[in-house]
Amino acid sequence: MALAIVDSCVNCWACLPVCPNQAIQAAAPPDLPHFSIDAMACSECLGDYARPQCAEICPVEGAIVDELGDALNPPGSLLGLSPAQWQDVQQRCVQQGNPQQDTTQRANTSAARGETP
Numbered sequence: 001m002a003l004a005i006v007d008s009c010v011n012c013w014a015c016l017p018v019c020p021n022q023a024i025q026a027a028a029p030p031d032l033p034h035f036s037i038d039a040m041a042c043s044e045c046l047g048d049y050a051r052p053q054c055a056e057i058c059p060v061e062g063a064i065v066d067e068l069g070d071a072l073n074p075p076g077s078l079l080g081l082s083p084a085q086w087q088d089v090q091q092r093c094v095q096q097g098n099p100q101q102d103t104t105q106r107a108n109t110s111a112a113r114g115e116t117p
């Protein structure tokens with residue numbers, strides 16, 4: 001039972017100090033291009049916190065995944081959007097004829113305006 005950090009990690013260092021088990025290793029390019037989690041040391045924070053602390057603080061959606069590869073912070077989650085709302089945002093982007101515009105940027109703009117997706 002352990003989480004993992006994937007390629008989208010931006011090496012921001014936020015997660016490393018919050019881990020109660022010192023399970024997070026800093027990036028060390030070129031061999032280790034992004035932060036990683038020692039699977040033997042990671043407890044998913046059970047017994048220490050109600051939620052995995054690395055995922056709680058990570059600013060990048062999808063950078064931390066569980067054993068099934070599912071993101072702890074899936075797309076839209078850091079904006080407070082449910083999966084259904086995120087799906088709706090993506091559909092609206094396509095309907096408005098600009099599918100290449102970054103959907104996160106659009107959602108951020110809507111959230112900043114106080115709009116409901």
Ligand code: SF4
Pocket residue numbers: 003018019020021022023024037041042043044045052053054055
């Ligand atoms: S889930 Fe908890 S124990 Fe595992 S790496 Fe993240 S902060 Fe550390």
Ligand code: SF4
Pocket residue numbers: 005008009010011012013014015016035054057058059060063064
């Ligand atoms: S908080 Fe997220 S983006 Fe930052 S180093 Fe950790 S996994 Fe990477």
